[in-house]
Amino acid sequence: MHHELKPINRILSSIKSFYQYHQQNGLINPFNTSNVSIRPAPSSSRITNNPIFHQHLKIKEFDRGIRILSKDQIETILNACTMQRDRILFELLLFTGIQIAEALGLDISSLAIPTKRSLSLDENNTQTNSYYHQHKTGIQDLNIPAPLMEKLSNYYENIWLKIYDSKKMQHEFFFISEFHNNKGKPLTYQAVWERCRVIGKKTGLFFTPEDFKHTHAAVLYRDKEGSKRLRELLGKTHVASIDTYAQIAHNDPIMNELIPYYESYGVIRG
Secondary structure (H helix, E strand, O other), rough: OOOOOOOOHHHHHHHHHHHHHHHHHHOOOOOOOOOOOEEEOOOOOOOOOOOOOOHHOOOOHHHHHHHEEOOHHHHHHHHHHHHHHHHHHHHHHHHHHHHHHHHHHHEEEHOOOOOHHHEEEEEOOOOOOOOEEEEOOOOOOOEEHHHHHHHHHHHHHHHHHHHHHHHOOOEEEEEOOOOOOOOEOOOOOHHHHHHHHHHHHHOOOOHHHOOOHHHHHHHHOOOOOHHHHHHHHHHHHHHHHHHHHHHHHHOOOOHHHHHHHOOOOOOOOO
């Protein structure tokens, strides 16, 4: 039995305790999903009816702190995104396995974003499920599925270019701030974490950008070609993590829904 620490779940437990203290003092507890109103507790009294925390708040965690999102959790997060930028950033992490730092470092030229007119079409004038294979220097090759490439292209044409022109941006990073004070500036890691926090508070599902990468890696291992590519990407220094991904891919029921989900998006072949 492994005795490694579970840092994320410990942090989550601390957050729950913090907000439980708030609830006992009449403040809002986002972990309490019941409709029961909370009254301030007298300082001398003791609270015995603790709030019930639903299990779906907790993302499944495996050895080495690897956490995997279920299909329902993924859809909950994506549907809670109020900004198109956030959704496509999370989808990029989820469907390519790219690191968050690498994603934030992508610029327009490195993504080779096509316009609507240059998107691949089949005989019926509908988009194919072919991969857009992008070679990058210093960053892993990206296999971006066609549906996601279309979303990147739409965002580029309808939002990014307008901000670029209005702010006279001196850079071409793809992921940028859309808020007034920092509008047009490169999106920061801290800002992404803040978006995760806001969405987590809204949905009751607290997650990190790394959870998307781990989910992708586990799914990729299930695919024969993907397994080979994953080993090449992670190398010998991540052998233990690869073993964990292998166990998840072949043994955990969570994959029963993730595999068809990734297949439907064109990330892996059925």
